[in-house]
Amino acid sequence: MTDPRSLLFVPSNRPDRFEKASRSGADAVILDLEDSVGVSQKVASRDNLQQAADLAAAAGQSVYVRVNPVDTEWHTGDLAAAARIGARGVIVPKCEDADVVAGIDRDLAAGLELVLILETAAGVLNAVALARPSDRVRRISFGAYDFALDMGVVPEQAHALMTSSRIHVAMAAVAAGVQPIDTAFADVRDPGAMRRQTEEAHGMGFTGKFAIHPDQVPIVNEVLSPSPAEIDTAQRIVAAFDEAERDGIAAITVDDKLVDYPIAQRAQATLERAAQFGLVAS
Template sequence: MRAILRSMLYIPGNSPSMIQQAPVFGADSVLLDLEDAVALSEKDAARDLVAAFLKTLDFGGQVVTVRLNGADTPYFEDDLRAVIPCRPDAVRLPKCSSPQDVRSCDALMTELERKNGLEPGTVKLHAMIETARGLSNVQAIADCCPRVTALTLGGQDLTADMGVRKTREGTELFTARCLVALAARAAGIAAFDTVWSDVNDNEGLLEETRTVIGLGFTGKAAIHPGQVAWIHRAFIPEPGEVTKARRIVEAAEAAEARGKGVIAVDGKMVDAPIVTRARHTLEMARLAEEVL
């Protein structure tokens, strides 16, 4: 399973043609959607289909997440009962507004994991922040349960809840993005940004992805397979950054071999956080060279 997830591609849960192709779109992770992408009359069919594919399809090392219907819907418990035995890497809990929302979901997941012979905590939980209340509780949500391994920002619902218009520039999401990224980083978990909804404007997607990386997000959601490469492109470090990172890591490894804790590169002292960031830069460069 991948450790770094730059992209998370939404796949409609009731579309067999999309699900069966999920592994070839090149995303680091896929999100099989039982919520907004599925008509109310097809919730049962999508649940059956997603569960069947989870049991059968080789996703080729991609992280596989399932977006559940909200805990306030009649579909939520059936979704969990169908999905947990199939052991996806994680489930995404929409409209997560308080730590209690997470704890309630965690309790049911634990019960289902035990019932199905899984270690409690096997299936992780991604908390989707898409209400004003959820945003005001974001740090408590991030910290309340070890099962939570990511925060995800839902821009469309959040702007609707705030009564504001979602714009191309995204000014209305700036505060939310900062809060979600900060909470995730403070909790040591991943942060996924909301989708870029204009599938014909990939330059805009690239620009927005670079912006949210700069705010601390670790990945971004995609709603079309064609967006995956553009998201990954935003994570590619500049050649100069890679050269510098390589020198830092080489110097750190040489110092470690000699038992020295402090190093200097190009006449500047380098400490542990800089070495960590340099390793991350090299990993991003390595991922950029990966070919399917």
């Protein structure tokens, strides 16, 4: 399955937003049972999941369910609800301990992925271990706002801390062979800042990003997809390098720039990612 670029949160207690989410162009929809749902609606909101999942599936979107943390009374019921609707996976917030994640794996129905959000100091510091406790951990993500709360800082005033923590999570994901997903951006009225943060994430190695509003989705999809210029360059590099390699040559120039194995492999990866999203023929 394709790694999603954009993962759009939708409150499970807001059926009025389900259709708009399905028309957003997001690669994945996250049906949220956690932060956006009040305590009094936690259980009842599970009844809305199937409607939202059906709309998303009809739009070709992957469906995830963000469950409540493992130490809450709703966690086990949320896992069962995700299995009932045939979700692609569950998103588990506030992950800190690999043994706890292994326990969730044992409780989870067959076939579902685990996506972990690291949003405390302990979670970020344990990122490497958290990416590996189960083969079903396919993605790990950074949760900036709960992390800032745990650290006692304001995100906008702690750039160095937030940046280093994001990079640490991205590196842990890549080292474990799972997808790194970047944090959501809270100000839905500032598309310019959203774009800048997404470009930063791309430069840190993130290949997916959470969105909290449909208007953020096109930005994420554009920034985290190869551009037409990147695709053109990659195609020329791959073609030239393949021809040179047949002659036993492994270092050439394309556009006056050195191309050797790492550069050629990166170009091939660019074309493979472009093909995943229908930007070039597979």
